[in-house]
Amino acid sequence: MIYLDFAATTPVSVPVREKITAVLTEHSGNPSSPHRPGIEAAKIVETARLDILRAAGLENSHRLIFTSGGSEGNSQVLMNLLTVEKRAGNIVVSAVEHNSVRSLLPRLERAGIEVRVLPPGPGGTLTPEAVLARTDSETRLVSIMAVNNETGFIFDIAAIAGVLKKQFPRVRIHSDFVQGFMKIPATLRELDFITVAAHKIYGPKGTGALIFQNNRLVSPLIGGSQEGGLRGGTQNVPGIAGFGEAVRLLAGKIEENLAQVSRLRAAFLKEMLKHLPLVQVVESKNNSPYILGLTVPGIKSEVVIRMLSEKGIFISAGSACSTKSRLRGSATTPPKYWG
Amino acid sequence: MIYLDFAATTPVSVPVREKITAVLTEHSGNPSSPHRPGIEAAKIVETARLDILRAAGLENSHRLIFTSGGSEGNSQVLMNLLTVEKRAGNIVVSAVEHNSVRSLLPRLERAGIEVRVLPPGPGGTLTPEAVLARTDSETRLVSIMAVNNETGFIFDIAAIAGVLKKQFPRVRIHSDFVQGFMKIPATLRELDFITVAAHKIYGPKGTGALIFQNNRLVSPLIGGSQEGGLRGGTQNVPGIAGFGEAVRLLAGKIEENLAQVSRLRAAFLKEMLKHLPLVQVVESKNNSPYILGLTVPGIKSEVVIRMLSEKGIFISAGSACSTKSRLRGSATTPPKYWG
Numbered sequence: 093m094i095y096l097d098f099a100a101t102t103p104v105s106v107p108v109r110e111k112i113t114a115v116l117t118e119h120s121g122n123p124s125s126p127h128r129p130g131i132e133a134a135k136i137v138e139t140a141r142l143d144i145l146r147a148a149g150l151e152n153s154h155r156l157i158f159t160s161g162g163s164e165g166n167s168q169v170l171m172n173l174l175t176v177e178k179r180a181g182n183i184v185v186s187a188v189e190h191n192s193v194r195s196l197l198p199r200l201e202r203a204g205i206e207v208r209v210l211p212p213g214p215g216g217t218l219t220p221e222a223v224l225a226r227t228d229s230e231t232r233l234v235s236i237m238a239v240n241n242e243t244g245f246i247f248d249i250a251a252i253a254g255v256l257k258k259q260f261p262r263v264r265i266h267s268d269f270v271q272g273f274m275k276i277p278a279t280l281r282e283l284d285f286i287t288v289a290a291h292k293i294y295g296p297k298g299t300g301a302l303i304f305q306n307n308r309l310v311s312p313l314i315g316g317s318q319e320g321g322l323r324g325g326t327q328n329v330p331g332i333a334g335f336g337e338a339v340r341l342l343a344g345k346i347e348e349n350l351a352q353v354s355r356l357r358a359a360f361l362k363e364m365l366k367h368l369p370l371v372q373v374v375e376s377k378n379n380s381p382y383i384l385g386l387t388v389p390g391i392k393s394e395v396v397i398r399m400l401s402e403k404g405i406f407i408s409a410g411s412a413c414s415t416k417s418r419l420r421g422s423a424t425t426p427p428k429y430w431g
Numbered sequence: 432m433i434y435l436d437f438a439a440t441t442p443v444s445v446p447v448r449e450k451i452t453a454v455l456t457e458h459s460g461n462p463s464s465p466h467r468p469g470i471e472a473a474k475i476v477e478t479a480r481l482d483i484l485r486a487a488g489l490e491n492s493h494r495l496i497f498t499s500g501g502s503e504g505n506s507q508v509l510m511n512l513l514t515v516e517k518r519a520g521n522i523v524v525s526a527v528e529h530n531s532v533r534s535l536l537p538r539l540e541r542a543g544i545e546v547r548v549l550p551p552g553p554g555g556t557l558t559p560e561a562v563l564a565r566t567d568s569e570t571r572l573v574s575i576m577a578v579n580n581e582t583g584f585i586f587d588i589a590a591i592a593g594v595l596k597k598q599f600p601r602v603r604i605h606s607d608f609v610q611g612f613m614k615i616p617a618t619l620r621e622l623d624f625i626t627v628a629a630h631k632i633y634g635p636k637g638t639g640a641l642i643f644q645n646n647r648l649v650s651p652l653i654g655g656s657q658e659g660g661l662r663g664g665t666q667n668v669p670g671i672a673g674f675g676e677a678v679r680l681l682a683g684k685i686e687e688n689l690a691q692v693s694r695l696r697a698a699f700l701k702e703m704l705k706h707l708p709l710v711q712v713v714e715s716k717n718n719s720p721y722i723l724g725l726t727v728p729g730i731k732s733e734v735v736i737r738m739l740s741e742k743g744i745f746i747s748a749g750s751a752c753s754t755k756s757r758l759r760g761s762a763t764t765p766p767k768y769w770g
Contacts, residue, residue: 095468101665103459113452116635120442126736127745129434160499160637160653163664167653175538192663196654199514291665296455298499298637298667313652314499314506315535324531325502326440326630328637331670397465406466 094405098292099241099271099383104334105294111337112296115330123327124318133329140336144288144301147274147343153281156303157310157319158332162270163192165287165302166235168313168323169266170196173232174203175311181232182206186218186247188240190268205232216245216376220255227256233264238278239271242410244383245376246276253282264308270300274342275350275382284308290331295338299331354381433744437631438580438610438722443673444633450676451635454669462666463657472668479675483627483640486613486682492620495642496649496658497671501609502531504626504641505574507652507662508605509535512571513542514650520571521545525557525586527579529607544571555584555715559594566595572603577617578610581749583722584715585615592621603647609639613681614721615689623647629670634677638670693720 095103104112115136121129123137137158145151159165170193173183183200185193187209197207208226212218218236227234234256238249249267256263266285272278273288280286285308289300302323304310316324342349361384364371374385388396393409400407434442443451454475460468462476476497484490498504509532512522522539524532526548536546547565551557557575566573573595577588588606595602605624611617612627619625624647628639641662643649655663681688700723703710713724727735732748739746 093468097461097464097466097468100464100469101459101461104455109452109455112455113448116443116448116451120440122436122440122636125436125439125745125747126733127436127740127747129432129436129745130439160503160667161664163655163657164499164653167663170654191656192654194654195651195656195660195663289665296667296669297461297665298670312534314503315509315531315533316502317530317534318502321534324506324534325500326628326636328499328635328667328670330635331637331667394465401466404467406464406468408464408466 096405096407099244100408101291101297102294104291104296105338105341107341108295108334108337112330112334115333119329119333121329123329133327136329136333136336137327140332140339143336143343144339145303147339148280148286148288148303150280150286150303154286154303154305156301157323158327158335159287159300159302159323160298160328161291161300162190162268162287162289164313165285165289165300166190166192166266166268167196168302168310169233169235169285169287170200171313172309172311173200173205176309177232179230179232180204180206181230182208182228184208184210184223184226184231184234184236186236187211188242188245189235189237190241190270193235193237193268206230210236212245212247212376216240216243217378218247218252220248220252223252224255224259227260227263229260229262231260231263233266235266235268237268237271239269239276239380239383241271241383243374243376243385244271244380246272246378246380248378250279250282257282271380271383274339274346276380277346277350290335290338293338293342296331296334299328299335301335350381357381357384360384435744435746438583439747440630440636441633443630443635444677444680446680447634447673447676451669451673454672458668458672460668462668472666475668475672475675476666479671479678480640482675482682483678484642486678487619487625487627487642489619489625489642493625493642493644495640496662497666497674498626498639498641498662499637499667500630500639501529501607501626501628503652504624504628504639505529505531505605505607506535507641507649508572508574508624508626509539510652511648511650512539512544515648516571518569518571519543519545520569521547521567523547523549523562523565523570523573523575525575526550527581527584528574528576529580529609532574532576532607545569549575551584551586551715555579555582556717557586557591559587559591562591563594563598566599566602568599568601570599570602572605574605574607576607576610578608578615578719578722580610580722582713582715582724583610583719585611585717585719587717589618589621596621610719610722613678613685615719616685629674629677632677632681635670635673638667638674640674689720696720696723699723 121133123134264284286303291297314324460472462473603623625642630636
């Protein structure tokens with residue numbers, strides 16, 4: 093089997109799996125319980141929380157709450173607009189956001205919030221100036237992903253945040269960082285809200301986090317007293333432990349892995365284009381090497397997927413709403429501890 | 432270690448843990464992916480979905496979406512009131528609902544929905560007549576848990592639903608069934624919405640389900656296309672597999688386990704009261720044997736918890752908002768497959 097769909101989800105690495113199994117075996121307490129098994133479970137959660145914040149370079153500026161994944165974090169940031177302030181205002185989002193963001197925009201519109209959708213410019217870019225041009229004093233939130241999940245296009249969210257905050261200091265900036273976290277170097281300190289997920293970085297499905305600047309108002313999506321009242325529900329302790337482990341395994345290796353994946357991607361492309369010169373590469377000037385977008389003129393993506401699937405090679409077409417002929421393979425290199 | 436806090440969370444049973452580990456090892460696909468690893472993951476999810484619906488006796492009348500746990504399901508049902516219909520109306524809830532329900536009530540109130548809180552009557556009962564007396568043609572939702580998480584009081588939610596639906600067929604009825612699922616026999620077919628969680632029945636934390644009647648309008652809490660667009664986010668495949676396994680292990684054994692736990696509870700009480708005659712039992716006429724509420728006059732619950740904790744015995748006080756002097760131990764019997 094040649095699995096090339098790491099942007100959809102990654103396998104769980106051996107140390108992460110072992111961590112999860114150990115927690116399932118030995119630490120079954122509820123982190124909210126005041127007795128020893130509870131305190132032990134809470135320690136596991138707090139260790140992961142700090143390690144993830146540190147890996148993101150945000151331990152002094154931001155807080156982190158654990159979620160069930162990237163979609164929940166994205167939803168919480170958007171729905172936050174309906175509860176933390178009374179004014180309607182507007183929201184600026186890129187046209188290529190993840191479905192969890194796009195699917196909730198009509199609800200914001202029905203609540204009277206103007207939704208401004210910004211398509212990427214030529215070459216798949218979203219310049220700070222283009223975002224600034226759609227922003228005004230009524231803008232409450234700008235939500236732009238850092239790495240597009242279908243094409244790998246990188247949007248320089250730090251530069252966007254810098255330019256926006258200078259002109260409109262009250263604008264809140266959110267980035268869906270799911271495809272970039274622990275893969276692409278990024279300065280995140282200017283961002284008000286950041287969503288990440290474990291299952292794109294060899295961690296388990298069902299765990300993610302919403303990271304936000306210390307003094308930001310956050311309203312819970314799920315009721316309850318856990319996570320400081322900002323995210324109800326008993327924490328997924330084994331999943332969170334696995335998430336923490338996945339992050340620790342990649343910490344300090346982002347540049348090294350990026351260089352290695354870039355080499356692999358270039359080698360793959362060179363060889364493929366030698367044999368299949370008709371295939372076109374979907375690429376921007378600033379592209380994540382972890383995602384490789386291809387189009388095969390004249391062949392439907394489903395056909396290519398099925399043909400490759402029969403040979404044990406697994407890739408994705410874009411999500412349901414993208415061009416049918418676009419394919420996506422996300423090349424990556426298994427980490428050294430792979431088993 | 433004598434862990435008596437199963438109402439807070441249960442350990443994960445060995446077969447459940449093995450199932451989770453197997454899925455983490457062998458089935459790492461994304462259920463939304465159209466290739467073989469994705470299809471295999473989707474099959475795991477669909478098997479669990481059907482098995483859980485069947486165990487609840489609801490495979491012909493209800494649908495099920497997977498959530499991150501009971502709190503998410505409860506939140507989704509309550510927040511549903513803000514999106515599926517325009518009218519304000521009212522909601523009837525018991526005064527002893529789980530914190531995930533109670534904490535969201537002010538948000539409903541701010542949206543103009545009248546919140547009617549119904550305290551249990553003498554002996555901890557909530558009769559259908561008492562609920563009916565607070566219900567009228569403007570009532571949109573009645574939300575009453577089946578088994579209280581602190582006292583184990585059982586509310587006959589099937590009888591309540593029967594009486595309410597006769598008089599007000601359009602009223603929707605929700606029950607937080609987290610403390611009763613796979614433990615207490617119940618007829619659920621009349622209920623519009625039911626929330627359950629895996630980690631109270633030897634399954635993993637981070638997984639639960641919202642079950643609802645086939646033709647009910649449900650609005651997503653988390654955006655995205657998964658779960659028929661009703662719950663976004665990549666499904667927690669290993670957690671869901673573990674949830675399915677936990678349910679299969681208890682299916683058909685509810686009555687047998689209930690009888691065994693009742694015997695254990697009676698034996699424990701008899702022995703305890705022999706040595707500690709001052710301890711009072713918090714009990715209603717219809718009580719879950721899985722939960723045992725005690726009060727120790729004159730001693731703060733924190734003190735009792737700490738003293739017992741030092742001896743390796745772990746119990747809970749009620750949640751933060753309950754009487755300080757109330758203790759809760761949830762007696763249960765480890766299933767036969769326990770390891």
